[in-house]
Amino acid sequence: MGITITATVTTLVGSFILAGLDAAWCVLWPSLAALVVVLVSRSALVGLLVGAVCGAILLSEGSMLGAIEQLCLNQFGPIFGSSWKLSAMLFTLILGGFVALVEAGGGLQGLVRRLLGSERAAHRRMQMTVFGFGLLVFFDGLANVMLIGRLLRSAADRCGVSREKLAYLADTTGSAVACLAFISTWIAFQLSMIREGFALAGREDVSAYGYFFRSLPTNYYCWFALILALVCVWRGFNPGPMGAVERTARESMTSGADRSSELHASHWGLAIVPIAGLTFSIPVLTYVIGSETLWPFSLSKFAAAYGSAERYVPQILVASSLLASFVAAVTYAMALRARAEQDPSLLHGVAPRRRSAESASCIFIQGVREISVPVLILVAAWMLGAAISQLGTATWLCECLQGWLPLALLPAGTFVLGAAISFSTGTSWGTMGVLMPLAIPVIYSLTAGELDLERDRLVVAAIGAVFSGAVFGDHCSPFSDTTIVASIAAGVEPVNHVWTQLPFALIAGAVALVCGFIPLGFGLPALVCCGAGALVLGCLPRVWKRSCIG
Structure with a gap:
């Protein structure tokens, strides 16, 4: 209890200090504060509320009354609207x-x-x-x-x-x-984001549904997460903390x-x-x-x-x-x-x-x-999300990393950036909404002298990378509403769910990056990358035998 109070007070005091600074990186503070308090207190509700308050303090520029007004009128109130x-x-x-x-x-x-x-x-x-x-x-x-x-x-x-x-x-x-x-219920939003990206690139005559279908083989994280779940069930593969809780459940x-x-x-x-x-x-x-x-x-x-x-x-x-x-x-x-x-x-x-x-x-x-x-945890997550959105955290991350990568590594970089945005904001839809309208125009601008076929290949890869990064970060984030609802429905603490799910998400994410988006950027066919990743995941129980429970 004492360490939770100390962490809470420290993060709140730090928010007042940062509110007086003119540093762009301060937009990350509410997410970091929430993460620290969640890990220390083992309570998602406490951590999310602290993160929401930290965001309110930054948005009100350190004013106590302004922070209360921001918290009530701009973060809590809009939920019910x-x-x-x-x-x-x-x-x-x-x-x-x-x-x-x-x-x-x-x-x-x-x-x-x-x-x-x-x-x-x-x-x-x-x-x-x-x-x-x-x-x-x-x-x-x-x-x-x-x-x-x-x-x-x-x-x-x-x-x-x-x-x-x-x-x-x-x-x-x-x-x-x-x-x-x-x-x-996702598809309408996904298609609208694809259309928005092409519109910003000056292309209005495209079939969003066509590009969505073509991007399915390149949505590596989603495919590999499902394959890894099957490997986990069929071969008893339980890396990290999941192995301990599974043994306890089996014994009880x-x-x-x-x-x-x-x-x-x-x-x-x-x-x-x-x-x-x-x-x-x-x-x-x-x-x-x-x-x-x-x-x-x-x-x-x-x-x-x-x-x-x-x-x-x-x-x-x-x-x-x-x-x-x-x-x-x-x-x-x-x-x-x-x-x-x-x-x-x-x-x-x-x-x-x-x-x-x-x-x-x-x-x-x-x-x-x-x-x-438990529904209160959802409300707290939305309050934190509102603060993060108003601070422009996702846009700042995009601006920081834009233009750092060569063309061949652009799908991999898009995946990593999407994961970072999704993890720090806790929303896969928000990540798609921010990143898709940026990724497609960037590829069009960087491939001005390339053949249409090469440009098209990279656009399809980028669409799959945005979707994959959004879901990957969402699976890792303690702020995600689906993560919170999954833990509520199963009857476990959200922090325990995140902690036991994290090794699976990281494995699927690493395989998606190494076997999927990096070779895809250098021209390897999408289905070959998908098959290579599935083969790696299928061999994990043979290599990582200590994580297998029969």
């Missing part, structure tokens, strides 16, 4: 109630028991189930990490899979799959927990129906809202509908979670009635419908209450 952030909070809270209903109905226990099969293979099958769910919920990163972590954490405990491993698998599949998917697994859960297990269909309702209502509602005509159906029309419905995505997430919660309440009532038929004392003389409604509402509210405190 943003439909996206309000919807993210509502979606998270409602999903907490939804999962509580699914768990109480017993269908989840029945589903997990059916998926996992024998106890001997339960540990690996549990992780493959998490990975499979991550690929299935491809349309939104936030929905992915929240749904998977909150739904499967009880099952993970019973199978000896650590909460940290659950958070890692959910977080990795969430952002990486959403960034690669050509139909997702007891068959008694499995037997006690079976007492409340119901038919697996009672879980599939509400989960499928949530999973498919989001793309269906998006298609209905964004498409001018529902029929005839085609994938290209479906993708265009996602772009048209971009501004409605927050409301769609909330509506889908409410609809799914209603379905979960109905299936819970069915499970309760089935149990009452076996044991009438469960109703205590109350009418079955009334008892079911009262019980379902209580369980839903309890689930919302459990997730309400």
Whole structure:
């Protein structure tokens, strides 16, 4: 406690001192202060709040009253004026109630028991189930990490899979799959940034979708992060702190927990129906809202509908979670009635419908209450992000590094710069928004005398590098909202999630740089680079045998 107070006071005093200086590098101070306090206090909430206050002090130029005004009016207040952030909070809270209903109905226990099969293979099958769910919920990163972590954490405990491993698998599949998917809540923003970059380069006649598809093989970090997650699951590869928490989880697994859960297990269909309702209502509602005509159906029309419905995505997430919660309440009532038929004392003389409604509402509210405190961490992260944005941290980093690299190393430099911006700001979308409009015009200006084919190759590489760097830094950052939501959903401290996930992110990032972007810049085909990186990742368990847990 004492060292936390010392670190907090030191960073705040340092902010007042730096506020009087005219040094451009001071824009990095809020991120650094937050990182130090998070590591010292082991509390993401404390560290993020301290970073937000440090940013307010710098923006107010050291004025105490000005800092309070900045904090309240420009960092905290705008959160409740943003439909996206309000919807993210509502979606998270409602999903907490939804999962509580699914768990109480017993269908989840029945589903997990059916998926996992024998106890001997339960540990690996549990992780493959998490990975499979991550690929299935491809349309939104936030929905992915929240749904998977909150739904499967009880099952993970019973199978000896650590909460940290659950958070890692959910977080990795969430952002990486959403960034690669050509139909997702990300795609409209990604395409708009590609168009913006070409517009600034003086090109208005390009197909943003065409360049997005061509950049997919060069989005090395996302591909390698998914491949490494598979290697981790299939070969038991757990480098760094993950190995210790996995051993602890394996040792604490007891068959008694499995037997006690079976007492409340119901038919697996009672879980599939509400989960499928949530999973498919989001793309269906998006298609209905964004498409001018529902029929005839085609994938290209479906993708265009996602772009048209971009501004409605927050409301769609909330509506889908409410609809799914209603379905979960109905299936819970069915499970309760089935149990009452076996044991009438469960109703205590109350009418079955009334008892079911009262019980379902209580369980839903309890689930919302459990997730309400961690949502404060999201609010603190947004407050820090607002300060970082107003200070212009990302723009300053771009200006510092622009023009330092030869043309062949430009994809690698773009990846590293994107990772630095994403890590320090905690936002992958913000990184894309800052870097994409800079990277494409820079390549056009540096390749003025080159052939169009060579210029095109480097542009495609730069687009993949921006996406990869944004997701890589996001996976490493304790300020990222998806990182925080993944840890909240899995039931672990955000700092523990970041600490155990970091070795995986660094390995995938290093392979993306060395096997991907550097040789790609010198002309090696994109698919050859991708294959080389996948081969390196597949061989890691043979070389790094001490990190393998059978």
